[in-house]
Amino acid sequence: MTSDSSSLGIIVDQAFMGSSLIGPESWRAAAQAGADWMAITEEAMTMTPELLKQLRTDVESAGLPVVMAQCHAFGLNDFRDVVRDFNIERTERHIDLARDLGAPVLKILLGEWVWRTMWPASVQWQLVVDALRRIGDHAAIRGVEVSIELEPLDTSLVNDIASLTRMLDAVNHGSVLANIDTSHMVVRGVPAAEIGLLAGRVNSVDFSDSNGRYHEHLAPGDGVADLGSFVSELRTAQARAIAVEVGPFNDPENAYQRVERAIVGTRALFSDVVASHG
Numbered sequence: 001m002t003s004d005s006s007s008l009g010i011i012v013d014q015a016f017m018g019s020s021l022i023g024p025e026s027w028r029a030a031a032q033a034g035a036d037w038m039a040i041t042e043e044a045m046t047m048t049p050e051l052l053k054q055l056r057t058d059v060e061s062a063g064l065p066v067v068m069a070q071c072h073a074f075g076l077n078d079f080r081d082v083v084r085d086f087n088i089e090r091t092e093r094h095i096d097l098a099r100d101l102g103a104p105v106l107k108i109l110l111g112e113w114v115w116r117t118m119w120p121a122s123v124q125w126q127l128v129v130d131a132l133r134r135i136g137d138h139a140a141i142r143g144v145e146v147s148i149e150l151e152p153l154d155t156s157l158v159n160d161i162a163s164l165t166r167m168l169d170a171v172n173h174g175s176v177l178a179n180i181d182t183s184h185m186v187v188r189g190v191p192a193a194e195i196g197l198l199a200g201r202v203n204s205v206d207f208s209d210s211n212g213r214y215h216e217h218l219a220p221g222d223g224v225a226d227l228g229s230f231v232s233e234l235r236t237a238q239a240r241a242i243a244v245e246v247g248p249f250n251d252p253e254n255a256y257q258r259v260e261r262a263i264v265g266t267r268a269l270f271s272d273v274v275a276s277h278g
Contacts, residue, residue, distance in 0.1 A: 008267055009067055009243035010035040011206065014217075015259045018252035027062035033260035034267070039068035039107070039243050044093035052100055059101065067105065067241055068147070068204055069098040074111030076131040077124040077157065088131050092138045099142045105204050105241055106139070107147040107179050110157040128157060129170045136173035147204040147241075149179040152187040152215050161185070161194040168201060177203040180239060183217050186210035186225045195233040202239040207266055208246055217245045219258060220265035231273040242270075 012035075016026035030038055042055065059066055071094035075087030091108060098106040113124060132146070139146050148167060150158045158164045164178055178198045185192070187210055195202070207230075209223030210216065220227055234242070246262045249255055 007036045007242070008034070008263060008270075009037040009039055009241065010259065010263065011070075011243050011245045012038040012064075013041050014245065015247040015262075016252070016255045017248040019249075019255040020253070021255065024058040024062050027059070027064050029256050030259065031062060031064040033256060034263040035064060035244070035259075037065045037067040039070060040066055040101075041070040042097065044071070044097040045090055047093075047097055052097075056101065066098075066101045066103040068107055068243060069094060069101060069103045069105070070107045071109075072111070073108045074114075076110060077113070077115075077128045079115065079119055079123070079127065084127060084131060088134055091135050095135070095139050095142055095144050095146070098144050104143070105145050105147050107149055107204055108135075109149050109151060112151075112153060112155040112157065116155060125157075125170075129167070132167075132171045132176050133173055136171065136176040140173075140175040144175070145203050146176045147179040148176065149181055149206070150184055150188075151181075152184040159184075160188050160190045161197055165197050168198075177201050179204045179206065180234065181206040181208075181245070182225060182227065182230045183208045183210035183223075183245070184215070185230075186212055186223070187215060192226065192229040192233045195230070195237050195239075199237040202234070202237050204241040205234060205239050205243060206245040207242055208244065208262070217247065219246055219262035220269055227269055228273060231269050232277075235270075235273065235277075242266075 010030045012030045021029045073091045075083050078084045095106050150164045158167050178201050180202050208217035209220050210225045212224040244262050244266050
């Protein structure tokens with residue numbers, strides 16, 4: 001796990017989506033653009049031993065280690081046991097894949113209140129809490145940490161620092177921690193200062209600028225976010241695994257140049273804050 005803010009990752013599949021750079025080619029391009037590590041999204045449920053062997057070979061040849069894997073876990077609050085159990089098992093399989101790739105973090109997205117008004121919100125919340133405890137136990141045995149991301153939608157299970165803090169407190173598991181997405185916070189109108197409520201509990205960061213209005217991840221300087229304040233708060237909170245998040249782009253043919261600019265701009269922001277604090 002990297003705790004050094006001078007080490008920057010890239011959420012690589014999203015950044016190069018739609019471009020001619022796919023798979024290992026995009027990973028090598030990310031390394032050339034200045035990334036130190038990458039976050040990738042692969043489906044664990046269809047991962048055969050042969051595919052895993054090839055995936056590990058491709059990662060090694062790209063020269064960019066995987067520090068974070070990602071999983072959309074949208075069924076952890078389903079009131080049907082069979083659906084919820086499948087989604088718990090799938091998330092556990094993604095934890096296993098993260099371990100097999102040498103990634104210390106699995107970031108998961110919890111989804112939305114799909115049964116809002118039909119099923120009590122408190123019941124759905126508790127189902128997620130119970131599921132995350134089971135998932136946390138699985139992660140702890142495998143030496144992986146789970147990272148819960150806040151999403152910017154009104155109907156998201158976790159959509160601000162307050163709800164993320166409540167979730168972590170309710171789960172109360174040392175292997176279930178927080179992901180901070182700066183763009184999502186800006187869209188929700190959550191000030192950077194609230195990151196301090198999660199001091200010591202942030203094990204991954206999705207770092208980008210924001211238009212301030214809707215879900216979009218921009219390079220530093222392309223939006224309205226006070227990114228300097230975010231950097232200061234992330235450093236104070238001892239946040240780990242800082243990943244640049246940009247894209248998908250409307251002009252994917254220019255993805256490499258955009259990724260490179262985002263990485264350079266993010267590194268400069270962190271360097272400026274470090275310098276200003278001595």
